[in-house]
Amino acid sequence: MENLSSDLSEKLKNVEYNYKVIENNINEAAVKSGRKREDIIFLAATKTVEPKVINHAVSCGLKYIGENRVQELLSKYEEYDLDNCDLQFIGHLQSNKVRQIIDKVSLIQSVDSVKLANEVARQAKLHDKIMNILIEVNIGREENKSGVMPEQLEELLYTLKDIEGVNVKGLMAIPPICEEKSQICKYFENMYRLFIDISTKKLDNISMDYLSMGMSDDYQEAILCGANMVRVGSALFGKRIYPNP
Numbered sequence: 001m002e003n004l005s006s007d008l009s010e011k012l013k014n015v016e017y018n019y020k021v022i023e024n025n026i027n028e029a030a031v032k033s034g035r036k037r038e039d040i041i042f043l044a045a046t047k048t049v050e051p052k053v054i055n056h057a058v059s060c061g062l063k064y065i066g067e068n069r070v071q072e073l074l075s076k077y078e079e080y081d082l083d084n085c086d087l088q089f090i091g092h093l094q095s096n097k098v099r100q101i102i103d104k105v106s107l108i109q110s111v112d113s114v115k116l117a118n119e120v121a122r123q124a125k126l127h128d129k130i131m132n133i134l135i136e137v138n139i140g141r142e143e144n145k146s147g148v149m150p151e152q153l154e155e156l157l158y159t160l161k162d163i164e165g166v167n168v169k170g171l172m173a174i175p176p177i178c179e180e181k182s183q184i185c186k187y188f189e190n191m192y193r194l195f196i197d198i199s200t201k202k203l204d205n206i207s208m209d210y211l212s213m214g215m216s217d218d219y220q221e222a223i224l225c226g227a228n229m230v231r232v233g234s235a236l237f238g239k240r241i242y243p244n245p
């Protein structure tokens with residue numbers, strides 16, 4: 001018992017420290033890119049992290065959290081401090097699971113098909129709401145990765161603009177793993193270009209409010225390239241420990 005509780009308090013201290021470091025880094029990158037700290041959303045990717053630890057980060061000032069598995073979100077749902085933070089869905093989502101989270105999240109970041117958008121819209125209407133979504137773009141054009149191909153984005157948006165029940169609020173991307181920072185910046189820059197291109201088209205029900213990109217290893221670069229939402233996991237909570245299968 002001794003060990004377990006000192007383990008937890010150690011963890012909480014680390015999260016507190018990491019939170020401050022990330023806040024500083026985000027502030028610095030925001031200013032460098034001509035913006036203010038409050039122009040950037042810091043969302044914590046909370047997979048594998050226990051609610052106690054997540055809530056501690058919230059008590060430090062964290063305002064956005066994102067889960068990427070439906071089952072895990074449901075199992076932790078009652079314990080999140082949702083009076084003080086906003087819960088979003090950031091992972092790959094199967095259509096048949098939409099109904100389980102539709103009334104629990106404020107934004108689904110990972111919509112990449114008409115089929116999924118239709119199901120989100122259908123479930124949203126059943127709850128008398130409009131769901132905010134981001135479109136996930138497979139910016140590295142990687143096989144077996146979710147997200148719409150960049151060249152198909154515009155066509156997808158033209159279909160989504162007429163679907164009642166969803167509002168497109170921006171774009172999200174998970175670029176390929178890169179050895180060099182300059183490589184990943186190319187992907188970020190390509191995303192920013194798409195984001196700006198679409199903004200200028202002024203489509204109904206589609207606003208480019210959020211450009212969600214950048215994770216623990218590259219959130220500062222992402223901000224410098226135009227991201228206004230970063231999703232940070234391990235830099236805040238430490239290396240993920242997955243339970244045994």
Ligand SMILES: *Cc1c(COP(=O)(O)O)cnc(C)c1O
Pocket residue numbers: 045047068090091174215216217231232233234235
């Ligand atoms: C886990 C995860 C992140 C954060 O990853 P880190 O490298 O730990 O910061 C960001 N986005 C999504 C969709 C994730 O699943």
